[in-house]
Amino acid sequence: MSQTCVIGLPTETKDRERRVALTPSAVASVVDRGHRVLVQAGAGEGAGFADNDYKEAGAELVAGPDDVWAAEVVVKVKEPQPAEYGYFRPDLTLFTYLHLAAEPELTRALVESGIHAYAYETLTERGLLPLLAPMSEIAGRAAAIIGAEKLSAAQGGSGTLMGGAAGVPPAKTLVIGMGVAGTMAARGLRGVDAHVTGVDVDLQRLYDHHLDGTIDATQVSETAAVAAHVRDADLVVGAALVPGARAPVVVTEEMIATMRPGSVVVDLAIDQGGCIATARPTSLSDPTYVEHGVVHYCVTNVPGQFPRTASAALSAAVAPRLLRLVADPTDPALEGALNVADGAVVHPVVASTFPDLPSRA
Ligand SMILES: NC(=O)c1ccc[n+]([C@@H]2O[C@H](COP(=O)([O-])OP(=O)(O)OC[C@H]3O[C@@H](n4cnc5c(N)ncnc54)[C@H](O)[C@@H]3O)[C@@H](O)[C@H]2O)c1
Missing domain, CATH: 3.40.50.720 (NAD(P)-binding Rossmann-like Domain)
Structure with missing residues (x-):
């Protein structure tokens, strides 16, 4: 040039x-x-x-x-x-x-x-x-805030508060892909006292995050085990990435259909096609839709807000x-x-x- x-x-x-x-x-x-x-x-x-x-x-x-x-x-x-x-x-x-x-x-x-x-x-x-990380950091932090908000009854959620209350367990949250976005989402969710399980194919990453206290529990990304966690989860955050490729579909439609009505999914990986089978791109003007009773937030430009x-x-x-x-x-x-x-x-x-x-x- x-x-x-x-x-x-x-x-x-x-x-x-x-x-x-x-x-x-x-x-x-x-x-x-x-x-x-x-x-x-x-x-x-x-x-x-x-x-x-x-x-x-x-x-x-x-x-x-x-x-x-x-x-x-x-x-x-x-x-x-x-x-x-x-x-x-x-x-x-x-x-x-x-x-x-x-x-x-x-x-x-x-x-x-x-x-x-x-x-x-x-x-x-x-x-x-290094050029994806800054926006993943912001989108991950935002996902925790958005997930907590969408779980409120006023927003169509099940009315579950992240941190629970005395005698009432906290919300169960599942973060799929513990890279930059997943880590920041988990930090935000832990910050409001939710229970956070991190899912990844990278065991070293799970080990590190468990040890440093970013997550309460770890789960290797295997279909049957993920299905059991999804069924119980109030919030699932999707953040799995294989660089350049279409996102791996980790959560199937059958898994989503087992979730409690008013549960929430925030699929950040939607910009690469989504790691949740029922996710389809939404916009900041019209960010959510409900499928199988589950509130889906799949905005492709979360940091834009x-x-x-x-x-x-x-x-x-x-x-x-x-x-x-x-x-x-x-x-x-x-x-x-x-x-x-x-x-x-x-x-x-x-x-x-x-x-x-x-x-x-
Ligand atoms: N929607 C938005 O506005 C927005 C904004 C920023 C980033 N993103 C997207 O968020 C996604 C995550 O980005 P990142 O920077 O955190 O990526 P990253 O590379 O830091 O992390 C991705 C993680 O996914 C894991 N992974 C890969 N395959 C998996 C599988 N089958 N099951 C479970 N985990 C798996 C990897 O091991 C890695 O830990 C990307 O698609 C990125 O483009 C979206």
Whole structure:
């Protein structure tokens, strides 16, 4: 890429999405390196950053999406929405969350356009996912709050209070996938004195979390054992991930049908297709539905409702990698991020999800 790169920062268009990918102070550090940053007017407003803050940071304000998508590199938060597919072109680099395993139409549009699309969620560093982790941390914390709220009778739940009362046991909660999101959900649930069982395929992870007191009990991810826990649970939080792949379905529909009416599931893994069989994507405008008497909350952009914290956390992780991307797209620090390039899927796990699309994995 050129020494001086033109970087575009659009306003997010997903339902009630209020985050922005770069804060004004991150923009200042990008401008300091000699790049031009085009900020769509109002892009930071939902997160509390005024257009003037970006101007003072050295950005150029542009009026609408046409101008900002004309940049060489577009950096954003959520996967492009259908109205944005028309902006894809071969000489454009896109750096954002993509979650392609759950987005066949987007994947096809990216492939057909010839664009270079780098996904935050598959960038891998020392076995970790540093661009997914900040939002998983926030979504996990939020899941505990949302789960507790949805269990109230006023919200259609069974009327169970997380911490119970003297002589009444606490709510039983089950967290599927004890990675970043699952750990933060468990911490939140323990914080309100719920009983928390952590489920994972990674026994070392379960051992560590049990030992450090994040969870009350552990359960290896085996169907029959998980079924017994689901039947008894007031709240199930889904947070299992195999990077790049469709989420493993750990909780079946038959298991959900055994839950008490008014129990709740919060499936964070819905952005990768969901790890609960009855989960289907919902929006911040219309976040829940009831199936088999169980309240389902399956919002794909949970951190979007905490835009101030989430934008600052995302920007801190994205800005240094954006600088590496514009300096050298083949930088090993970007390992795993490139999903689609030059008309083909190039990430091996994503490619195996879409065997009908051209691949160079
Ligand atoms: N809905 C949202 O708004 C939102 C926001 C942020 C993150 N997420 C999603 O939350 C999910 C979890 O993200 P993370 O950062 O915590 O991932 P992570 O990699 O840190 O943790 C995933 C965990 O799942 C475990 N796992 C894998 N297969 C399993 C199985 N069959 N049974 C049980 N556990 C299994 C892994 O061992 C790991 O511990 C991802 O899909 C992520 O995209 C959603």
